[in-house]
Amino acid sequence: MKKFYKMPFYLFFILFSIVSSYGQNIVPPKELSAASGSIEKIEAANRWIDHFSNQDLVELPVGIRNTVNNVQYSIGITKAIFSPEYTTLTVFCRVDIPQKDKNGQPMQLFFGADDVKLSHQGGIIGEAKLVLLGNVDIPFSENKWQLSLxxxxxxxxxxxxxxxxxxxxxxxxxxxxxxxxxxFSRDLILPIENLQTGEVDENKTKIPKTYYNGNTYDVPNRVRGDFSFTASDWNDILVNVSLQPFVLKDKRNGKDFDGNFQFLVSNAVLDLSDLKNDPTVIFPDYYTKNALLVPSPEAWKGVFIQTFDVGLPKEFQTTDTASNKGRIHLGAQNLIIDKYGVSGTFYANNVFPLDRGITGQEKSWAYSLDHIDVTIAANTFVKANLNGEILLPITKAATENKSTTADPKKNSD
Incomplete structure (x- = not known):
């Protein structure tokens, strides 16, 4: 705390207050909380203007307020230093975003800078950037996932x-x-630690994370995807992200995750827009039938994965995967991750021929997988259709066509 008192005075007027998702409540220092009164002072005095100029800097603080797509941006000047060449300003910005904290109140982000230069002719010199102070977590969809800024x-x-x-x-x-x-919350999906072995971080490994108050906390290891982009406003965000490999949280067959499908994503679209969807987004029939797109499809928020790679459960083996202890991988498309979980359908034809498929490493039968399609809805396997041939051990000359539909109630993939 002693370091705080050594900060320049203007930093008391530049803060953000935020409540982290997933139940973690990080309380800002009381001095910074008191500094939020600077915006309140502008509001109380109604000192809002339409345009910054040197003539408006006689009495501070003074501010400009913009509203874009129902998001309010309040910008205030708290300090001005005049010089022969220009005026140097201390400026902060409060963004009132629609996301709610744990008390159900709209959240606020605070940005600031102390080196904004205003020419004596009235224009800002160069690009005026007001930075967000420290990292911040913003919960979405009832804490099912979050943005970490x-x-x-x-x-x-x-x-x-x-x-x-x-x-x-x-x-x-x-x-x-x-x-x-x-x-993404660990209640939905879990990160794969080692693709070759299929090891999943099911022990809730903690990773360090530093927040705005300068303190580092250990938080659960979650499936994540980094991004960086420029937006014209907070409510119109569409951005590409690359997610870590993951599995669904619930184990399928047995005591480990060998019976789970693995999802490997190279490119996904993060949709936070209230105005539109990415043109590639395709919602599954399950969403329409169960009214999950209320009030409108455009208001949906989540991650859409147009193309991805899926690793089949280890019950599906070929001579190659048996020798290298790997998995069969397929190309797939159209998967959604949102507050309901993972949803979508993926399928493939001619996965492996009769001379490569084996039912096990000992006393195995030969079989082919000519077709597979799997439907997942809200993190639950709805069905899996399999078509192929199996070579019975009674004869090496005859084959029997086999087509099955897996019953999720019997825990079969």
């Missing part, structure tokens, strides 16, 4: 990075750059 200001050192920030001009908010990660 990477802040630009390090409390411990005072160093500034261009990670998450807003840019402004004399008329107020222009756009925002957001750097961070999407993280």
């Amino acid at each position: 990477y802040g630009g200001f390090e409390m411990a050192t005072g160093h500034v990075n261009d990670l998450t920030y807003v840019t402004i001009d004399c008329d107020g908010f222009k756009e925002m750059k957001i750097s961070g990660a999407v993280e």
Whole structure:
């Protein structure tokens, strides 16, 4: 705390307050909480103007307020240093986002800078960036997943990075750059630690994470995907992310995850927009039948995976995978991850021929997998259809066509 008192006075006016998701409540220092009164002072005095100019800096603080797609951006000047060349401003921005904290109140993000230069002719010199102070977690969909924003200001050192920030001009908010990660609750999916062995982090390994107050906390290891993009407003975010390999949380066959499908994602779309969906998004029939797109498909939020790789459970073996202890992998498409879990259908034809498929490493039967399709709805396997041939041990000359539909109630894939 002693380091805090050594900070420049303007930092008392630049903060953000946030409640982390997944039940973790991180209380900001009381001094920073008191500093939020600077915005309240502007509001109480109604000192909002339409355009920043040197004439408006006689009495501070003063601010500009913009509303874009129901998100409010409040920008205030708390300090001005005049010089012959320009005026140097201390500026902060409060963004009132629609996401709620654990008390059901809308959350706020605070950004700030102390080196914004205003020319005497009235324009801002260069690009005015106001950085987010420290990392922040924003819960979505009843804490099923969250955004972790990477802040630009390090409390411990005072160093500034261009990670998450807003840019402004004399008329107020222009756009925002957001750097961070999407993280999914361990109640939905679990990260794969080792693809070759299929080892899954089921012991809730803790990883260190530093928050805005400069403290580092151990948080659960979750499936995550990093991103960085520039948006015109908070409510219109569509961005590509690359997720870690994962499995569904619930084990399928036996005491380990060998009986689970593995999901390997190279490219996914994170949709936080209230206005539109990515044109590649295809919602499964399950969503329409169960009214999961209320109030509208455009308001849906989550991750859509157009193409991905799926590793079949280890019960599906060929001579190759048996020798290298690997899995059979297929190309697949159209998978959704949101507050309901993982949903979608994937299928493949001519997976492996009769001379390669084996039922086991000892006393095995030869078989082929000519077709497979699997349907998952809200993290639950609905059905799996299999078609192929099996070579019975009574004769090497005859084959029997076999087509099956797996019954999830019997725990069969």
